Amino acid sequence: MAFNLYLLFTKENIHISMPNPSFSNLVNSDNGLYPYQIRDINRLFEEINVAEHTVSQRLLYQLPTGAGKTRIFSEIVKRYMTLTNDDVVVLTHRLELCAQTHRQLSKQKIPCKIISGTSSSLRKARSTYCYVSMVETIKNRIRAGKFDTSSVGLLIVDEAHHNSFAKLISKFPNASVIGVTATPLSSDPSLPLKKTYDKIVIGEPIEQLIQNGYLARPRYYSYEVELNSLATGVRGDFTMQSSDALYSSQAMLELLLHTCQQHAKGRKTLIFNTGVFTSVKVQHFLTEADLPVKHIDHRTPAEERIEILKWFRKTKSAILTSVSMLTTGFDEPSVNCVILYRATTSLTLYHQMIGRGSRIRNGKKHFTIIDLGNNEERFGPWQQSINWQELFDHPESYANLYTQSQSAGDKININLRQKFPNSLHIDFDIQQAYNEALEMNRKPRYAISQSIRQHALMCLDNSNDIPSALLLSKDLKDAVKYRVKQYGKCLGKVTRSYLEWLEEDYTLRLSELIERLGKKRSSANLTKPLAAA
Numbered sequence: 001m002a003f004n005l006y007l008l009f010t011k012e013n014i015h016i017s018m019p020n021p022s023f024s025n026l027v028n029s030d031n032g033l034y035p036y037q038i039r040d041i042n043r044l045f046e047e048i049n050v051a052e053h054t055v056s057q058r059l060l061y062q063l064p065t066g067a068g069k070t071r072i073f074s075e076i077v078k079r080y081m082t083l084t085n086d087d088v089v090v091l092t093h094r095l096e097l098c099a100q101t102h103r104q105l106s107k108q109k110i111p112c113k114i115i116s117g118t119s120s121s122l123r124k125a126r127s128t129y130c131y132v133s134m135v136e137t138i139k140n141r142i143r144a145g146k147f148d149t150s151s152v153g154l155l156i157v158d159e160a161h162h163n164s165f166a167k168l169i170s171k172f173p174n175a176s177v178i179g180v181t182a183t184p185l186s187s188d189p190s191l192p193l194k195k196t197y198d199k200i201v202i203g204e205p206i207e208q209l210i211q212n213g214y215l216a217r218p219r220y221y222s223y224e225v226e227l228n229s230l231a232t233g234v235r236g237d238f239t240m241q242s243s244d245a246l247y248s249s250q251a252m253l254e255l256l257l258h259t260c261q262q263h264a265k266g267r268k269t270l271i272f273n274t275g276v277f278t279s280v281k282v283q284h285f286l287t288e289a290d291l292p293v294k295h296i297d298h299r300t301p302a303e304e305r306i307e308i309l310k311w312f313r314k315t316k317s318a319i320l321t322s323v324s325m326l327t328t329g330f331d332e333p334s335v336n337c338v339i340l341y342r343a344t345t346s347l348t349l350y351h352q353m354i355g356r357g358s359r360i361r362n363g364k365k366h367f368t369i370i371d372l373g374n375n376e377e378r379f380g381p382w383q384q385s386i387n388w389q390e391l392f393d394h395p396e397s398y399a400n401l402y403t404q405s406q407s408a409g410d411k412i413n414i415n416l417r418q419k420f421p422n423s424l425h426i427d428f429d430i431q432q433a434y435n436e437a438l439e440m441n442r443k444p445r446y447a448i449s450q451s452i453r454q455h456a457l458m459c460l461d462n463s464n465d466i467p468s469a470l471l472l473s474k475d476l477k478d479a480v481k482y483r484v485k486q487y488g489k490c491l492g493k494v495t496r497s498y499l500e501w502l503e504e505d506y507t508l509r510l511s512e513l514i515e516r517l518g519k520k521r522s523s524a525n526l527t528k529p530l531a532a533a
Contacts, residue, residue, distance in 0.1 A: 034214060036204040037072050043201055044076060048154075048176045058169070058177040060160060060193055062388050063203035065182045065355025066215050073156050073180055074104045077130050081110065086153025088130040089172070093162045095134060100331070101158065102132050115141060135168055142171055150174055161348055163188040166196050182355065183348040184392050189236075192395040200392040206358075206383045215358045216336075218382060221263050222371040223255065227343050228427040229413035237345045242417070243274035247341055249421035252372070253285045256341055259370045260291060260319070267337040267368060268312070271321040272353045274342040282321045282341065293319040296326075326356060333361030336368065343373030350375055354382045419475050423458045430486040444491065451483050452506060456513040466518035473510055480506050 033041070040063070048057050063069050077088050090105075092098050098114055105112040115133035131138075141147040152175045157165045160179030163186060169177055179197055186193050193200075209215040231242040246252060260269070273279040276297050283295040292315060294308050312318045313332060320326070321341075338357040344350060357367040369382065376382075416426050433447035440446075455476055463469035484503045488494045 031075070033071070033075060034068070036209075036212075036214075037068055037075075040201070040203050041072060041075055041079070044178060045079070047199065047201065048178075057199075058179075058197045060179045060181070060184055060197040060200045060392065061203065062181060062184045062200060064206045064209060064215070064358075065351055066358040067204060067209055069180050069182070070101060070104050070158070073158070073178065074101075074108050074110065076178065077105065077154070077156065078108050078110050080154050081128055081130065084153055085128055086174075087128050087151045088154045088156065089138070089152050089175070090130065090132045090156040090158060091135055091138070091165055091168070092132070092158045093135060093165075096330075097158060098132050098134055105130055105132065115147070135165060139168055139171075154178070156180065160197075161185055161187055161193065163191050166191060169196060181348075183351050184388055185348055185395060187235075187346075187348070189395065194392055194395065200389060202388050205385055207385060210383060214360065216360050216364055217366045218354070218358070219366055219368045220371065220376060220381065221259065221368065222374075222376045223259070225252075225255075225343075225372055225374055226425045226427050227374060229417040230343060232345070237349075238274065238343055240275040243342060244277045245417040247273065247275075247278045247372075248281045249417065249424075251422050251424035253281065255424065256282065256339070256372065257286065257289055259339065259372065260286065261289075263368055263370055264319070264337045264339065266317045268315075268317065268332075268334050269319045269337040269339060270326060270335055270353075270356050271319065271339040271341050272326075273321060273323050274344075276323050278341070279321045279323045286319060286321075291319055292317060293321060295321050297323040298325060300325075330356060331359065332356070333359035333364065335359075336364060336366075337370065338367065339370040340373050340375050343375060343378075345378070347379055350379050351382065413479075416475065416479065419472065420458050420462045422461045425454075426458060428454050428483065430483050431490060434487065434490040444487075447490070448484075448487055448502070448506065449509075451487075452510050452513055455480070455510055456517055459510075459514055460518055460521065466515055466522075469514050469518060470511055473507075473514060476510070477507075480510070 040061070044059060044061060047059050061069075061072075063072070073090070077090070080086075080088060090101055092101060098116075102112060102114050110130050111128070112130040112132060115131050115138055133141075138147060142149060149172045152172050155169065155172050155175040155177045157169070157177065157179040160181040161183060165179070177197070179193070184193055184200055204214075206215065210217050227238075227246070229242060229246055230238040233239045256271075271279075271282060273282065276299070279295050279297060283293050286293040294311065296305060296308050300308070308320070309332075312320045313334065335357045338354055340350075340353055354369055357369070369376075413426055420426055428451050430447055430451060433450050434444060437444055437446035455473070459469040459472045459476075460466075463472055481503055484499055484506055487502070488499050
């Protein structure tokens, strides 16, 4: 194994919560609705004031993933159409969500139609309908004069945190609006939801839903992963390219396999990745370990996608690795393990991914979360209380919650990640090593010696022999220069000539150490990295 596994796993952070209380409180009432769902439906109707309203209301409704948002707004649609002669429109951002919503509405015996790109006519066979449509589809119909928005009295916006809905809402002048989301944070910080909605109605919090037995309780297994090689994109989240470089590395794949064998064995598991490249590598790596795994992404043909999901549902210990497919509109309560094989700065995505495992079924009381992206450290436990009202009123407070400035050292690590795939840690804190040296009454150069040792092991762990390791060490030129510069800052005032000499000395000592440790490895015929030896 190509990294210090025994050292890494001592840092494993495990949270195991007590099981849920009795499930006797799950007896459905009032047309199959739970008490908190009935309460929220009544609250929303009071805000809309269906019987007397003269001014259209725009409400944002927050409810955690798995708590039944689709069921709630289906009941709202049913009651609304019973009380009025107005049409209703439900907007979604994905085709799968359109079909899912249509099924739920039909189940409630609500007269409804899907507006699709192939729909030739929307002529009515009755006075009122509930129309379900993707944003772009209905936008094109309105632009072409083929849909009359004046007859619409209620507009439901599913997954309302997506910005594609904002401009379209203004096309419905007579409609009250209910936007529904688990995380009322706009996907575009420049367009906060408070600019679109007048008020937020907050539903039952996750911890309360867990305590009352409506959601499963999580068991956390969090691993500390070095993320300094990740770059951030224009929208603030980590880029696919840098994430693929980290998570497709041999070291990370071996860590993933370990977590699957330790904490996901026999469990139906979802693995969330940033990029397709990584997800495919995950499938191949776990398949070679004789684990039942399949991959799915947005490019997977529709028929193949159906077959894969069917296989996943009927296979007890199935593992499904995916990209951008199963975070919304995927309802499979038998999932009892979620692996975050990625890092994200999006609280919305964090909740969506974990929420896939929180649904209860057949006495399921808990589910497992394996975090390989330091996400829990970034956001806190999934079930912790969040002041959604505060975030709705002051979204800028969340925008400042987590930002990552990219230093020169981070950029160096991004370039090195692909060249050192077998090394889990490629970063080194010179300042910390310098302080530790002083605390241990060692000479300051001890920090440089430790840095050289780490670089030597990186080269050996990613090479087949000493010559190739020495050749690989040349790729560390910029990293060496950066570390020497940081060491110079620790010392205080040092001359440029001294730093140049130190850089040359570092390179020489690195080559010598590679040869010495390489010979030690060869003579001992080690199968594990020298760092572990």
